Amino acid sequence: MNKIDIDSYRVKESITLNTAATFENFDADDAKLKKKLEKIRRELGEFQDVLYAHGKYSVLMCLQGMDTSGKDSLIREVFKDFNARGVVVHSFKVPTALELKHDFLWRHYIALPAKGKVGVFNRTHYENVLVTRVHPEYVMGEHIPGIHKVADLNDAFWEKRFEQINNFEKHIAANGTIIFKFFLHLSKEEQRQRLLRRLNLKRKNWKFSPGDLKERKLWDRYQECYEDAINKTSKTHAPWFVIPADNKKAARLIVAETMLQELKKYKDIKEPELDDKIKANLEDYKNQLEKE
Amino acid sequence: MNKIDIDSYRVKESITLNTAATFENFDADDAKLKKKLEKIRRELGEFQDVLYAHGKYSVLMCLQGMDTSGKDSLIREVFKDFNARGVVVHSFKVPTALELKHDFLWRHYIALPAKGKVGVFNRTHYENVLVTRVHPEYVMGEHIPGIHKVADLNDAFWEKRFEQINNFEKHIAANGTIIFKFFLHLSKEEQRQRLLRRLNLKRKNWKFSPGDLKERKLWDRYQECYEDAINKTSKTHAPWFVIPADNKKAARLIVAETMLQELKKYKDIKEPELDDKIKANLEDYKNQLEKE
Numbered sequence: 001m002n003k004i005d006i007d008s009y010r011v012k013e014s015i016t017l018n019t020a021a022t023f024e025n026f027d028a029d030d031a032k033l034k035k036k037l038e039k040i041r042r043e044l045g046e047f048q049d050v051l052y053a054h055g056k057y058s059v060l061m062c063l064q065g066m067d068t069s070g071k072d073s074l075i076r077e078v079f080k081d082f083n084a085r086g087v088v089v090h091s092f093k094v095p096t097a098l099e100l101k102h103d104f105l106w107r108h109y110i111a112l113p114a115k116g117k118v119g120v121f122n123r124t125h126y127e128n129v130l131v132t133r134v135h136p137e138y139v140m141g142e143h144i145p146g147i148h149k150v151a152d153l154n155d156a157f158w159e160k161r162f163e164q165i166n167n168f169e170k171h172i173a174a175n176g177t178i179i180f181k182f183f184l185h186l187s188k189e190e191q192r193q194r195l196l197r198r199l200n201l202k203r204k205n206w207k208f209s210p211g212d213l214k215e216r217k218l219w220d221r222y223q224e225c226y227e228d229a230i231n232k233t234s235k236t237h238a239p240w241f242v243i244p245a246d247n248k249k250a251a252r253l254i255v256a257e258t259m260l261q262e263l264k265k266y267k268d269i270k271e272p273e274l275d276d277k278i279k280a281n282l283e284d285y286k287n288q289l290e291k292e
Numbered sequence: 293m294n295k296i297d298i299d300s301y302r303v304k305e306s307i308t309l310n311t312a313a314t315f316e317n318f319d320a321d322d323a324k325l326k327k328k329l330e331k332i333r334r335e336l337g338e339f340q341d342v343l344y345a346h347g348k349y350s351v352l353m354c355l356q357g358m359d360t361s362g363k364d365s366l367i368r369e370v371f372k373d374f375n376a377r378g379v380v381v382h383s384f385k386v387p388t389a390l391e392l393k394h395d396f397l398w399r400h401y402i403a404l405p406a407k408g409k410v411g412v413f414n415r416t417h418y419e420n421v422l423v424t425r426v427h428p429e430y431v432m433g434e435h436i437p438g439i440h441k442v443a444d445l446n447d448a449f450w451e452k453r454f455e456q457i458n459n460f461e462k463h464i465a466a467n468g469t470i471i472f473k474f475f476l477h478l479s480k481e482e483q484r485q486r487l488l489r490r491l492n493l494k495r496k497n498w499k500f501s502p503g504d505l506k507e508r509k510l511w512d513r514y515q516e517c518y519e520d521a522i523n524k525t526s527k528t529h530a531p532w533f534v535i536p537a538d539n540k541k542a543a544r545l546i547v548a549e550t551m552l553q554e555l556k557k558y559k560d561i562k563e564p565e566l567d568d569k570i571k572a573n574l575e576d577y578k579n580q581l582e583k584e
Contacts, residue, residue: 053498076375083368085381085414122377192581199578205566206345210573213580274497281502286491288505289484 001028001036006258009241011234017227017242022187024244024254033249037077040256045081047263048118052086053271055116057176061259062124065184066222067212068194070248071122074184077252078259079120088113091122100142104128104161105168115176124181125168126229129161133225134218162232173237178263181238182255183230184245188219293320293328298550301533303526309519309534314479316536316546325541329369332548337373339555340410344378345563347408349468353551354416357476358514359504360486362540363414366476369544370551371412380405383414392434396420396453397460407468416473417460418521421453425517426510454524465529470555473530474547475522476537480511 004026026033051057063071079087090111099107105125113119132139136150147153173179195216198208215222234240241258245251263269274282296318318325343349355363371379382403391399397417405411424431428442439445465471487508490500507514526532533550537543555561566574 072375072377075377079376080372082376083364084371084374084376084379084412085364085367085383087376088380089377091377120376192584196578196581199574199581203563205571205574206564208566208570208574208577210570210577213577271495272498274500278500278502279497282491282497282500285500285502285505286488289488289491292484 001026001032004254004257006241006254006261009243009254009258011230011240011242014231014234015227015240015242017185017223017230020185020242021244022185022190023246024250025247026250026253030249033253037249037253037256040253040260041078041081044078044256044260044263045083047260047269048082048086050271051118051263051269052083052116054269055272057178057266057269058113058115059118059178059259059263060113060172060180061118061120062126062179062181063120063122063184064124064126064130064182064226065245066186066191066219067215068191068198069184069186069245070251071184073248074252074255075120075122078256079118082118086116087118087120089120089122092124092127095142104142105164109168112172112177125165126181126233129158129165129229130222130225133158134221158228159232162229166233166235166238169233169235169238178266179238180259180262181234181240182258183226183240183242184251185242186245188216190246191216191219293318293324296546296549298533298546298553301535301546301550303522303532303534306523306526307519307532307534309477309515309522312477312534313536314477314482315538316542317539318542318545322541325545329541329545329548332545332552333370333373336370336548336552336555337375339552339561340374340378342563343410343555343561344375344408346561347564349470349558349561350405350407351410351470351551351555352405352464352472353410353412354418354471354473355412355414355476356416356418356422356474356518357537358478358483358511359507360483360490361476361478361537362543363476365540366544366547367412367414370548371410374410378408379410379412381412381414384416384419387434396434397456401460404464404469417457418473418525421450421457421521422514422517425450426513450520451524454521458525458527458530461525461527461530470558471530472551472554473526473532474550475518475532475534476543477534478537480508482538483508483511 028036051059063074065071075089088111092107095107105128108121108125111119111121132142133153136153139147139153140150147157169179195208195212198204230240230242241255243251243254273279320328343351355366357363367381380403384399384403387399397420400413400417403411403413424434425445428445431439431445432442439449461471487500487504490496522532522534533547535543535546565571
């Protein structure tokens with residue numbers, strides 16, 4: 001199969017979602033894609049062991065995408081060879097009353113992965129410039145000082161949020177968090193097919209919510225907000241990758257390969273050396289055990 | 293291979309660790325054990341999806357065992373087919389200053405899995421009647437009202453802790469947490485071999501700590517404390533299973549099979565039904581999407 005050029009998905013200057021690919025298959029069949037993914041995730045699993053032992057960096061994977069874009073199954077498949085010990089997934093839903101009593105980044109901040117761990121945000125702090133921008137009435141519930149009516153949620157308000165998000169990411173990156181941001185880019189037609197499948201397959205019915213159809217009506221507005229958010233927050237230390245998501249197997253493969261290639265650049269991540277003093281006495285310790 | 297009789301590992305009345313098996317292989321080779329484990333963990337993975345969707349129970353797996361008993365690799369292997377989204381592993385180490393400002397169960401309480409999730413405690417609240425009992429000097433750092441000197445840590449003190457632990461587990465079980473407690477029962481000789489391997493294999497060296505040898509000297513005292521703890525806290529709603537741990541592959545298999553057999557008893561855990569009102573309108577929703 002074709003080589004995966006991860007830079008072709010990376011947002012460097014800016015992107016137009018309208019023309020960005022939503023389908024990829026690398027001229028390979030499902031079986032080939034699956035086999036390749038298995039190989040990559042084994043390597044990722046090995047890297048994770050070293051990351052954990054090294055204990056100086058953490059990895060944060062941010063996952064965004066429209067309903068049915070495959071976020072949950074991607075998490076299941078990509079992290080299969082990770083030690084569960086070192087992965088922490090947070091699925092962010094509607095903020096709770098407690099969370100709303102804090103600023104919009106607070107609940108994300110306290111969910112950040114500890115050093116040595118991989119954190120996955122399933123939906124992320126970006127929802128604060130996505131769902132809340134599409135539905136300004138939601139933001140009004142957040143009691144932000146100076147925000148008293150929907151009209152206050154003007155361009156300047158959203159620019160401020162982008163700036164705050166950029167500062168947040170800059171700060172955690174400078175303190176040892178390796179950040180990946182993936183947008184699972186789904187076509188509107190593929191979403192229609194996936195929703196119909198939920199409705200048609202009895203055992204998938206329970207996943208359906210009428211709200212999915214309401215949000216679908218706002219598709220274009222969501223795409224606008226995604227595009228704006230991605231273009232204003234893709235940085236070298238916290239890049240966005242726009243992943244064609246109509247083919248789930250290819251999407252998982254690109255995400256896994258992107259993480260692997262990027263993480264391999266951190267040559268200083270390695271298993272710790274034994275303390276010199278302990279090293280000097282290794283033979284003694286061996287003798288103690290051997291003569292028991 | 294022989295059928296796995298999970299009840300033979302369950303502590304019903306009481307157990308004597310001295311005579312309990314530390315080795316098991318089911319008359320099967322490694323390859324067979326591995327294959328069987330793969331089958332069980334796929335079934336566990338499927339169960340987990342349903343547990344998550346159902347969202348009314350949580351599962352808490354408590355894992356205890358001496359150094360090198362294989363806790364970490366067991367977690368890696370048993371949960372491989374779980375969706376990382378639904379598993380939360382907490383490795384409890386020496387309590388932090390903040391944790392010591394709370395009662396000894398606090399840090400475990402706040403780490404409990406949410407409904408729908410599987411929580412793994414890698415070392416658990418039982419360390420409060422194990423390492424702290426073997427080393428009473430550690431407990432003294434906890435500033436417990438009325439405890440002023442090592443002599444205060446008498447039998448009555450430990451009985452009180454067992455009672456508190458039992459009450460804690462009774463409470464969370466009654467509120468929907470399915471509890472498993474596994475003791476990885478390692479022989480002293482196998483630990484010696486595993487420590488020697490750490491010392492002899494250069495790439496495993498960094499895992500070695502001289503403290504391991506110090507704790508090993510207290511082996512018999514640890515076994516006593518384990519036995520007492522297990523016998524005083526094995527309850528129907530929170531049973532202990534004593535797992536022969538000298539053969540890692542068999543140990544993982546027994547743990548996985550135990551969870552699977554026990555979880556299958558919860559016949560009420562199933563995917564949720566669609567709300568009646570939504571069900572009544574399913575055809576409408578389909579039409580909306582189909583005529584788009």
